Amino acid sequence: MSTAPLSQPYPLALLRPAAPLLPLLPALVLLPVLALLPGLVHGGGWDLIGRFALAALTPSLDPVVIQAALAGLAITLGMALLGWIASLALGVVLGLASSRVVWQVCGGCRWPAGMIRRLLALPRSIHELLWGLLLLQLVGLQPVVAVLAIAIPYGALVARVLADLLDGLDSRRLEALRSAGAPAPAALLTALGPPLLPGLLSYGGYRLECALRSATLLGVFGLGGLGTDLKLTLQSLEFRELWTGLWLLLAVMLTLETLLGWLRRRWLMPRRLDLRRGGVGGRGREMLLLLLALPPLALLVGRALGVDPQALLHGQPLPGLDSADWAGVWALPWLQLVAGTLLLTLLAAALAVGLAPLQLLLAGPGRWGQGVLRFSWALGRLWPPPLTALLLLFLLQPGVITAALALGFHNLGILGRLLLESSEDVGPAVEEALSCAGSGPRLALLYGRLSPMARPYLAYGAYRADVMLRETVVVGLVGAAGLGSQLLESLSAFAWDQVLALVAVYALLTLAGEELSDRLRRSLLAGH
Template identity: 65%
Template sequence: MKVAAPLQVLIPAVVILPLAVVLPGLCHGGGWDLIGAFAAAALQPSFDPIVLASLLKGLGVTVGVALLSWSLSLLLGLVLGLASSRLVWTTLIGGALPAELLRRLLALPRSIHELIWGLLLLQVLGLQPAVAVLAIVIPYSALVARVISDQLDALPDQPLKALLSSGSGGPAALITAIGPPLLPGVISYGGYRLECALRSATLLGVFGLGGLGNELLLTLQSLEFHELWSGLWLLLAVMLSLESLIRTLRKRWGLANRFGRRQAGVGRRGQEILILFALLLPLLLAIAQNLGIDPAALLHWQPLPPMDGSNWQDALALPWGRLISNTLWLTLLSACLAVGGAPLLLVLVAPWPLGQQLLRLLWALGRLWPPPLTALLLLFVFQPGLWTAALALGFHNLGILGRLLLEGTETCSGAPEDALHSQGVGPRIALLYGRLSALARSYLAYGAYRSDVILRETVVVGMMAGTGLGTQLQESLSSFAWDQISLLLVVYAALTLVGEDLSDRARRRLL
């Protein structure tokens, strides 16, 4: 027997059953009044001019850091992606060894979360705006390079071979053969990374690197919920505007791939992209100047305290088994809540006319609300630990996966669902077997990729909710135990690289 495809997307939601059993025992009941005040304040945000001025200033810093880091990581990632492509090196020198070496080298920076990079750079460079930009650029560049090199190597090589056989040089043949088919993927992924950069810039602000995230943390800690919601609604407006802009550009640039208009469409897209970046360059320079980013200051490093060899024994004696197992359990629980929760909620609200609109709002809040702040909010009523951290991380990723799933149901054909309706099938079953059936494998494939991302993000909520490698990393950073920090980074990088490999295998099997 084999589970039907639409039911496969609901299997991870089974984690809700043990969650319902465990949560009552974790509830200490001391903060439900605060949760109620927090929810009520959503309808009464503060309009104090002083508060709004401070929030807008922080929002400007966050958006500026996001734009700078996104632009630099996209440019650097494109160069590194070309340099780590097997197709490129095979065409130029007849072998792919340099690509293999660079791929393995880039695996390390992308395996470490941008928050860890930010905390490490903070120790070396001190508190300056460039730290937040570099913390995002380092892992994002490696991630972009991986995606671009994979897209390049997956392209059919027949056009390239035809150009080479006709006497074209290697570089010219590469540009002509791989440029047009690669461009749509780069545009689409670049838009996604801009959204991620905005979330990462907000997250880094929560941990003291400036911007709106810092304002949100201070208002939450001081229980100023009206001011907190003013910042959240501002951030939500920016995020939704950004998503709308990216969706519009994708539709505009994606339609030209059909009906034999590929070359003309690519030329038009290329011209518009060049114009867009020409307009973006002076804006980025102005942002860097307003943020006070000084490239020369990056050359002045603060010396780190020396690592005493006698302390390595204490570092090795840490409870590694418990730390690693908690991190893996946190990843699994969060991934199940996010992957299974999105289709379950969508099926439950299908008959309700306003249900999808409420889901859009819920998932938008999940995407914009940084996981550590969700963990702090949950600590008002739940004890710190694995399940509290899983709820915080699962809610954030539920927003991302839910948006993806809802967009998929809107773009796929509704004929199977209509056919089921005409036969008297209820709206929930019709949605499940009519639309979700066609999306099941691709959705689960993206869920496998998202699980890899969740593994990286466990360090974020671990610091707040007291579980996994994240809580130990916070303790080691606060005590400047660099021997422990070094081992933690090695273990964390190894886990994320193994998780990356497993998610790749799962996606290949599903697709």
């Protein structure tokens, strides 16, 4: 980690924030936000917010409502599951295709791997919602659209992770097998399969949690399932029905998270994906069984949802491109749109990354504080950002800050959970030592717990910021929020030329963001 040379003159250390302060620094953005907030509150909707909060305690228990919510939930879960399975399959194939080792062994050259890698950056850079909306236009309102919308970007992500894992593996076993005359595919499977499985499953499990959130979000934009019900009930201000769906979704989400956490522990998933270490993947047979169970499960769920891959063959061209008005596209206020998007990303990222440790600090290590924190973060993960945005509009004027609050709240839930998990991993030793020497519980937490977590947490925050850049599109309906708002506006005017241009700009931005966040992450993990 930090290796200051012994001879470092003293004053150089002046005003360099130490590790525990680093994750809190982004929370400084609260100062301007809080300063601007009173000017944004129009205060008209306190009444509604009150009703919304009250409805949380009295959700509708009408059997019809519950049944409809359950049915919606089943569809959402099914879409998530199918999209996830498809993304794993896609990811494995593409991951193998973009691995240098695989090309080296099978083809004798490495360059195609790099090329495929670069090509895969494009599907990855486009948010699943955009894929959904585009596919909706090309294929029509088919269940397969939601599945594919999840599978494409997720598959590309899994591919990248898999390829990096493969190329990072120790290739000596592989070489030994090859020189013993084993054919290339067999050698690859024997040498790389077993050590790869736990890492892939661990990452895959995490993607399943994401897939559930994505499927809900896609529903909010009309692709069916519980998300659709949530949006409609919120829009018609039927808060009690809304909470029926939200509580059910919360139950499913927490169950899924618990289950995956349990599996990770049971299978001794690697702490970091360092596969050279022994003792990894204690239960290979169970893992394999699970993998084998996935395709039939996919078939069953697919049939239940009526997913029909053939629908993809009956695609239709986008309308109206022949009458494209490229001059009009050029005339869009691009600079303003891009600046708005970046500002929104930075605000939301700073809020989410900085608030999680700040809240942890404020809540303290006590059981009650932690309980409240866990619950509020679970709600953050649960609520799709567009719903939060709609709620905020009851109180706030539309704009970048409102959108950032909605996006930040959601990601705060995700970051907070990671923070808690890694803080359990840090162990209580140093914190205890500080407490024993008489420091208060919160100071002990700041010094003892945040110090070791600071850099890895910020590294994850950098990655998350890149994800948020992609996600800005989902809060576009708050208005005045950059490319996302313009995109939804263009979509509702069926201006395909504009939509395509906007998607392209989005892709470019997120690719640049990915590069930037990669560098930031590497430097954070490497020390200074």
